[in-house]
Each structure stands twice: as structure tokens, then as C-alpha cells.
Amino acid sequence: xxxxxxxxxxxxxxxxxxxxxxxxxxxxxxxxxxxxxxxxxxxxxxxxxxxxxxxxxxxxxxxxxxxxxxxxxxxxxxxxxxxxxxxxxxxxxxxxxxxxxxxxxxxxxxxxxxxxxxxxxxxxxxxxxxxxxxxxxxxxxxxxxxxxxxxxxxxxxxxxxxxxxxxxxxxxxxxxxxxxxxxxxxxxxxxxxxxxxxxxxxxxxxxxxxxxxxxxxxxxxxxxxxxxxxxxxxxxxxxxxxxxxxxxxxxxxxxxxxxxxxxxxxxxxxxxxxxxxxxxxxxxxxxxxxxxxxxxxxxx
Numbered sequence: 001x002x003x004x005x006x007x008x009x010x011x012x013x014x015x016x017x018x019x020x021x022x023x024x025x026x027x028x029x030x031x032x033x034x035x036x037x038x039x040x041x042x043x044x045x046x047x048x049x050x051x052x053x054x055x056x057x058x059x060x061x062x063x064x065x066x067x068x069x070x071x072x073x074x075x076x077x078x079x080x081x082x083x084x085x086x087x088x089x090x091x092x093x094x095x096x097x098x099x100x101x102x103x104x105x106x107x108x109x110x111x112x113x114x115x116x117x118x119x120x121x122x123x124x125x126x127x128x129x130x131x132x133x134x135x136x137x138x139x140x141x142x143x144x145x146x147x148x149x150x151x152x153x154x155x156x157x158x159x160x161x162x163x164x165x166x167x168x169x170x171x172x173x174x175x176x177x178x179x180x181x182x183x184x185x186x187x188x189x190x191x192x193x194x195x196x197x198x199x200x201x202x203x204x205x206x207x208x209x210x211x212x213x214x215x216x217x218x219x220x221x222x223x224x225x226x227x228x229x230x231x232x233x234x235x236x237x238x239x240x241x242x243x244x245x246x247x248x249x250x251x252x253x254x255x256x257x258x259x260x261x262x263x264x265x266x267x268x269x270x271x272x273x274x275x276x277x278x279x280x281x282x283x284x285x286x287x288x289x290x291x292x293x294x295x296x297x298x299x300x
Contacts, residue, residue, distance in 0.1 A: 002029060003046055005055055012052035015284040017075060024073045028055060032071060035105045039098065041069060047113055051215060058110065066110035067097060077217060078104040080146060084193060084218035092135025094206075094214045111204040111212055118200035122234065125200050126251075129230055130258050132203050132211050133195065140193040140220045149194075149221025150185055156276045157181060163279040170279065173297055177275035180268040184222075189265075194219050194226040200233045224261050228269035231255060232296055239292050245299040252300075271300040 005025060013021035032055070036043060040062040047056040047068075055071040072078035078101045085096040085106075098107035117125045117132075140146060157178055164174035195202070196217035206212040219225070231251055238244040252270060256263040278293030 003032075006046065006048040006050040008049040008052060009055060013073070015286075017073070020075070021073075028071065031103065031105070032057065032069070035069060035071070035100070035103070039069075039107065041067070041107075043069075054104075054215075056113075058113075068094075068108040068110050070106040070108055072104040072106065074104060076104075077147075078106065080218050081216055082106060083141075083144070083146070084195075084216050087141050087193065088136060088138070090208065090212075091138075092132055092209075092213060093216070094204075094212050095208075108214075109206075109208075111206045111214065113204060115205040116201050117203040117211060118233070125233075126230075126255070127258075128211050129198075129200055129203055129233075130255065132213055133198055133226065133230070134259065136195050136198075136213065137192040137223050137226070140191070144193075144220065146193065146218050146220045148191075149188075149219055149225050152219055153181055153185075153272065153276075156280075159283070160276055160279050163283055167279075167282065170275075170282070170294060173275050173294060174279065177272045177297070181272045184224075184265060184268050184272075189222050189262075191220050192223055194221060194223065196226070197229065198226050199229050222265070222269075223259065224256075224265045225269045225273075227255055227259060227261065227266055228273045231266070231270045232274055232293070235292050235296050239295055244296075248296065248299045267300055271297055274300070 005028060010025065013025060041059040044058040044060065047058055050056050053072065053076040057069045059067050059069045061067050072081065082096065082099045082101040085093055094111060095109040096106065097109060099105065117128050120128065160174050160178065164171040195213060196219040197215065198213065202215050203211050203213050238248055241247060252267050253263055256266045274293050274297040278290045278297060281293060282290035
């Protein structure tokens with residue numbers, strides 16, 4: 001089986017995985033062929049532009065049922081995704097049909113990849129996103145091995161500190177984001193299983209339910225951490241709007257009220273996650289993205 005991985009995936013791996021990335025891409029055709037043969041799947045096409053951290057193929061099972069074959073590199077934590085999807089069992093999330101997490105292979109129910117919540121008007125999109133996210137926030141399974149918010153953000157904080165030292169103009173924002181993190185972790189509220197990378201484009205139209213989420217990078221922690229990424233959705237539009245700062249502050253207030261969360265905690269995690277993403281974009285050579293994210297962070 002021969003195919004070309006989407007360029008979006010190739011570029012993303014080149015940005016972040018200079019060593020093992022080329023090796024994984026080189027073995028991708030064989031890995032897909034083995035996964036397809038083992039399950040007697042028929043491949044329809046590669047989903048493009050696809051994601052930045054996995055290969056997605058639209059397939060049909062032996063009985064003709066449409067499905068999705070997702071192949072995830074080891075650094076993208078496929079076992080965590082498998083475990084979270086199994087725990088949610090289709091409630092608010094795409095249903096897991098089969099998995100070989102040690103090889104990064106996940107077989108999922110087919111949704112409608114061409115239709116995400118992001119295609120809706122802004123106000124409607126936020127309401128649908130909130131309703132979907134609420135279903136995911138459940139107690140993690142006993143004895144789970146999911147990463148915690150504290151552990152994940154500690155790794156991120158180390159990279160942010162180094163980035164702030166190398167980029168003095170961003171240092172004040174980095175310091176503010178790190179201070180917010182320390183304060184938030186000092187007295188965290190009740191922990192839940194979180195999606196980890198939730199945003200409008202991760203919510204696709206489905207058959208069982210109108211909207212289902214895909215692509216989790218699960219983590220256990222407080223709900224405001226998960227919601228923070230949603231606050232900056234459509235950041236390009238926010239930056240372009242004359243009243244972008246006011247819109248952002250109203251969005252923080254509105255989302256906190258809809259989900260009964262503390263507004264200041266949501267603001268703090270939104271600041272941390274925006275600065276972290278901005279510094280990471282700068283580090284991997286995406287200066288335009290970095291500029292947008294760091295400007296957005298100044299509004300918080």
C-alpha cells in the first residue's frame with residue numbers, strides 16, 4: 001500500500017521530532033498495511049489536510065461499516081488516547097472500536113470530518129462546544145496512569161523559562177504565566193478526566209449524537225485547564241477585531257458562567273496556555289502564530 005502522508009503532518013513532525021520523526025514516517029506505509037490487513041479493512045482515502053500529530057484514513061470494515069483508522073506516533077501518547085476513549089465509551093467522544101496502542105493504531109467510528117463545530121456561527125459554536133465538553137468531565141478510572149495537569153505544565157514551564165531567557169521581550173508575559181500557574185496549582189479544585197487539547201475543530205458532526213469530540217491528549221486536573229484552550233478559539237478573528245480584548249474578557253466570563261467555574265481560575269489557565277503555545281510556536285519557527293498568541297495573552 002503506497003500513499004503520501006499529508007504535508008501538514010510531515011511539517012509538524014519536522015518541527016518537533018527531528019530525530020525519530022523521519023524514521024516513523026519511513027515505516028508508516030508498512031504499519032498501515034499491516035493494520036489494514038489484520039482487520040480486513042478497505043481504505044477509501046487518506047484524510048487531508050488531517051491533523052498535526054497523526055495519520056487518519058477513512059476505511060470500511062469487512063461488513064461495509066464505515067470507520068476511521070488512526071495511526072499515532074509514540075510521542076503523541078496513543079495509549080492515553082485509547083484509555084480515555086475507552087473510559088468515555090462514546091459518551092461525548094468518538095467511539096473506540098479496536099486498538100493496538102503499542103503500535104499507535106486506533107480504529108474509530110466514522111464521524112463527518114468535513115463538518116466541525118467551527119463551521120457554525122460563533123455564539124452557536126461556543127454553546128455546542130460547552131455542551132460536548134461537559135459530557136467528558138468525568139471521574140478518571142481508579143488506578144489510572146494519565147498525566148496530571150501539574151506534571152504536564154511543569155514540563156511546559158521548563159521550556160517557557162528557557163524561551164523567556166532567550167527572548168527578553170517576551171519575558172514579562174512568561175513570568176506572569178508562570179506565576180499564574182503556581183497560584184493555580186497551590187489550591188486546585190476537584191480533578192476530572194480532561195480532553196487536554198479541546199477546541200472547536202476537535203468537535204465533529206456524528207450520527208449517534210449531533211456532535212462528538214475527537215483527538216484527545218488526556219490529562220487529569222481541574223476543568224478550567226480544559227476550557228482555557230477554547231477561550232482563544234478563532235484567535236485570528238479576535239486579533240483582527242477592533243474590540244478583541246473586550247470580546248476575550250466577555251468570553252472568559254460567559255464560559256465560566258455556563259460551566260459554573262471560577263472566572264479568575266479560567267483567566268489564569270487561559271493566560272498560561274496562550275503564553276505556552278506562543279513560546280512553543282516561536283521555538284519551532286512559526287513566528288506569526290507566536291505573535292498572535294502572545295498578543296492575545298496581553299489581554300488577559
